[in-house]
Amino acid sequence: MIDLHAHTTASDGSFSPSELVALALERNLSAVGITDHDTIAGWDEAFAAGEESGIEIVPGVELSTAYEGGRFHLLGYLFERESQLAITLEEIQRERGNRNAQMFENLAKLGVPLEESEVRVFAGRDEGELGRPHFARAMVARGYVGSTQEAFDKYLADGSPGYAPKKVLTPQEAIALIHDAGGVAIWAHPPMRKKVSYDELEERLRDWIGWGLDGLEIYYSQYTPEDAAWTLAMTEKYHLIGSGGSDFHGISKPDVHLAKTHTGDAVPDGVLNELKERRERNAIALKN
Ligand code: AMP
Ligand code: ZN
Ligand code: FE
Numbered sequence: 001m002i003d004l005h006a007h008t009t010a011s012d013g014s015f016s017p018s019e020l021v022a023l024a025l026e027r028n029l030s031a032v033g034i035t036d037h038d039t040i041a042g043w044d045e046a047f048a049a050g051e052e053s054g055i056e057i058v059p060g061v062e063l064s065t066a067y068e069g070g071r072f073h074l075l076g077y078l079f080e081r082e083s084q085l086a087i088t089l090e091e092i093q094r095e096r097g098n099r100n101a102q103m104f105e106n107l108a109k110l111g112v113p114l115e116e117s118e119v120r121v122f123a124g125r126d127e128g129e130l131g132r133p134h135f136a137r138a139m140v141a142r143g144y145v146g147s148t149q150e151a152f153d154k155y156l157a158d159g160s161p162g163y164a165p166k167k168v169l170t171p172q173e174a175i176a177l178i179h180d181a182g183g184v185a186i187w188a189h190p191p192m193r194k195k196v197s198y199d200e201l202e203e204r205l206r207d208w209i210g211w212g213l214d215g216l217e218i219y220y221s222q223y224t225p226e227d228a229a230w231t232l233a234m235t236e237k238y239h240l241i242g243s244g245g246s247d248f249h250g251i252s253k254p255d256v257h258l259a260k261t262h263t264g265d266a267v268p269d270g271v272l273n274e275l276k277e278r279r280e281r282n283a284i285a286l287k288n
């Protein structure tokens with residue numbers, strides 16, 4: 001079995017890439033996808049750990065995109081490191097730095113100041129950019145709020161007073177960047193945006209298929225039976241790859257476990273073969 005959706009300390013996970021690979025070994029996975037938010041900084045360490053333990057590393061990224069007033073996550077897999085996508089990820093990281101500086105300023109003005117060092121504690125690394133979940137945990141540690149959810153509700157959620165926006169791609173841009181880099185584009189957990197109905201999601205899905213979307217997640221730790229049935233139906237109706245994984249983050253999402261999706265189990269090996277076949281097909285299409 002495999003798990004194609006996991007985060008590390010390269011973004012907002014609490015396990016380092018090598019700790020994640022060690023856990024994958026413990027859970028008897030044969031392959032694990034490294035899908036950090038907007039960065040591939042975890043790849044090298046994961047590849048090295050994978051080589052040592054015999055676990056196949058599926059290199060990936062989870063891109064944040066904005067479409068018709070909503071935020072959607074798009075996964076890219078098996079793409080080249082020497083690519084415009086990788087350059088764009090660097091740009092996104094730099095802009096995130098500017099955006100975080102703005103959030104520190106906003107929070108100070110709101111009377112809930114934070115030092116970068118106390119937020120960084122929750123990132124588990126000395127460099128690289130911080131995310132709102134790290135801010136939220138620092139606010140709990142300071143006693144400003146009772147929970148990370150309260151931190152989001154009062155200060156950090158989109159549109160709330162501490163929030164500052166960051167650069168986001170459109171799904172069309174993201175799909176093109178992934179394909180131009182030789183990768184496969186998968187819509188992450190489409191139904192997890194609760195404000196958007198299945199019918200509205202299907203409209204977006206049709207647009208994205210027009211831009212070359214390869215598949216969507218049909219396995220996911222937080223799917224309800226309805227979500228699972230709907231995503232599966234969409235892959236059948238539109239001949240898409242059905243991918244997925246746990247979306248493991250470590251202690252920042254304590255209810256989510258590596259190698260566990262809504263089925264109670266990990267993802268079948270065949271899904272990785274489908275991703276690889278699609279990668280080959282896309283490469284041929286790109287040449288012609
Ligand atoms: P950032 O990339 O810094 O904008 O942080 C995005 C992350 O913050 C998301 O992946 C979620 O984990 C978390 N997040 C965003 N909005 C909320 C919210 N309203 N409630 C709880 N968590 C949120
Ligand atoms: Zn995350
Ligand atoms: Fe996501």
Ligand code: FE
Pocket residue numbers: 005007035062247
């Ligand atoms: Fe994720």
